[in-house]
Amino acid sequence: MTLDIRSPLDGHEVGSLPTATEDEVTRAVRAAVAARGPWADTPAADRGAAVRAAATALRAAADELAATVAAETGRPVDSAREGVLAGVSTLEQYAELGPVHRGRSLLGSPGATDLMVPEPRGLVVALTPWNDPVAVACGLLGAALVTGNAVVHKPSERCPHTGAHLGDLLSEHFPPGVLHTVTGDGEVGARLAGDPSVDVVAHVGGTATGRSIAAATALTGAKALLENGGNDALLIDADVDPVWAAEQAALGAFANAGQICTSVERVLVHQDIAEEFLEALCAEASEWNADPQPLVDRRHREAVHSHVAQAIADGAEALVGGAIPEGEGAHYPATVLRGCTPDMRVMREETFGPVAPVCVVSSFAEGLGLACQDEHGLAATVLTASMTNAQRAWRALPVGTVKVNAVFGGAPGGAAQPRGASGTGYGYGPELLDEMTTTKVVHIGLPRQR
Template sequence: MQTYRNTVDGNLAEPASRYEIFNPANGQSLGYAPESDEQEVDRAVHAALLAQKTWAKRSDGERRDITLKIAQILEDNSGYLAELLTREQGKPLSGPGSRFEMQACVGWTQVPASLELPPETVYEDDERKDTLHRVPLGVVAAVAPWNWPLMIAIWQIIPAIRMGNTVVLKPSEYTPIATLEMVRLISEALPPGVLNTVTGDGNIGSKLTHHPDISKIMFTGSEATGRHIVKASASNLAPITLELGGNDAAIVLPGTDIKRIANDLFWGAFLNMGQTCACIKRLYVQEDDYEAVMSELSAIASQMKIGDGMDESVLIGPLQNKMQFEKVRNLVSDARSAGCDVREFGEVPEQGYFLPITLVGNIMDGQRLVDEEQFGPALPIIRYRELDDAFESANRLDAGLGASLWTDRPEETIELATRLEAGTVWVNQHGAIHPMVPFGGNKASGYGVEFGIDGLKAVTQSRVISIKK
């Protein structure tokens, strides 16, 4: 059985120890992942620190060209990585699954390569000229999650190295293998030390984020871990970009044509089996439209095949790990015990972390499935009478990553959209991110943004050069 390895200073490191990774669809072993120790964290950070000065001296054009080479490597190896991702993470190859994730990896590499942050004249008169330059921060500690492990790792890696930083990446301990293979492949285009990995649980993540030579922390994951990272940053004063997930609300405005929006509503909620930070976790529907929404979503759900994502006909796979499987199952059980209308769809395989597609009606604010981010294929559908009540409900929780409005009159929704307390408010879509559009959370869903020009700025620091004429 293969043992995968970390990339440290351009070489594949011999693991201090290892642990086994299993396919969430069938329990089969995928091989062994390395488990780093404190010494390997030190070696990785030291390698990144030594490489950073030289990497930063490369011209902007050189770093752009190398980034484009990385995009080509991702494209050339997308089939291999997609299959490995499906076996490890569980998402299907087809539909909005592993091949889709690999397409996103390519796109989110090409776009930062195309962007520039040239010096900006911020003030000039007869006596002086002041220009603002964007320079690298140094070594970036990137901590990636298990739900979109390759795509989100690329979101962290590519802007950082594009702007002259070096990176030490820690993938989730649940999904390290595909990420380690991706880093091994793209490191062929990079000088040694520019991109390094360490692996393990939260203790290794903590050693990385506390490290005194870290100059920036990028983290996507839970709010609880995010709070620990904020405390860790006090030891090195590293600025942080935090994306801490959300309990996204969607509001269907009264009188909307439900049949027209039903398919987009469904995938807005059940993309990646609901294991997506910015997907619909709470659906608010005017009481007169409630039955139509339940009927249309039920019709779509009943057509979905649940199973091993290596089957090309499957669009709904397993949950990634036992912890998440048990959490979602318990939340649905709690709703059922409370007398909610629990409707389950799909024939679920006996083996693996599979759950049926679940719609839960007759549920209210305050119940666990509404108030706790489920991160799985169970959608609470909540009636409202007055639109103001729906906005109050949508904003009542601390989460504020995304939200959406659904309507037949999208041109009339700008004022309504500003009432939703979220980093992004979509209209007639949900989770529709784009590599040119800044993305980040409000409230307890984190701070800082990724993507586009603002995302590049987030991995740099400003330097003003003021010249007396």
């Protein structure tokens, strides 16, 4: 069986890669199991140096790898290169943080030494997505490797060439067996997630897959580290500039064709500025449609359009977009939906496309209540000039990340824990090193001598 990739821009064939067989997956796991002990015993400074060397190699190949990302996913080359360089930066960060990742000394009796010592968990399986394939993979791989774990990485079947190329670039800087890349579909991922030799399964992707991984690891005892889907709300207060709010909404909903983990998935706007906001949002959508970016493939486009079509059937109105364009490729227009209600599928589920479903609310309190009523818990954004409302919102929203007056951005080094259907555990930042290690408590007392 092969993974056949076609360009989402025009449908031409990008290439094919074989799906790993059951024997190939088993061999990769066994080789990683054999390598994890010696790699764990490697001095932390040497592990950091290896990750730094891998980052240097990735930087040198940034243009070539970005072209591969663009060919497979349709992401513009400049944006794809930014993603590759973000991966470089992440590897460099973990190369510095890994050797200084430390435990604690405890205050026991004067005649004893008590320690809390971090140790590698062992074998990490990393299952990574297609929407930002290099940056996300480098986060999980860098944190796992620098803390002394061996890794088997399966990139998304929608960008296997990107994942294979990344694996070739990085693996040569580590001892044999420490880093493997296997290509394949969901069956390969499920086989890896359920392998009893695996100690951690780290997954970034959809909620359904995350839940199946959690079920598999419950049987094997492996740790599940999951960043799954989100249904991020944008709550807009009555006291902000509606044109600026529309700019923020468009950026959050349409950037990377809406294929960002923390894209705006539903908009809750105060009725006092709703008409001005919608007019400005339609103008923004038309500008985004002047130079459209395709979705990753036609299968995903059908899923996105099904959300839009059902919303229209249920009473929403497409002010801009809302129809599949003619021609090759997997393009879908930036779409603005008016008259959406909280019970619509487009408001309840992650669409993961360039769609801005707008629900008008009568008060900030009503909007906040609706924003909180969701099974997901990844992120949310609030636009308000009221410090009172900002404080109310960030404390009440049951999500891992709250952004006030900016749909994207934040200081480096932040690490959030998603909630509910969006997953569990730190997926990035310095705290990811804690997820990749386990703590041993050591008590060293004095013997009774003869």
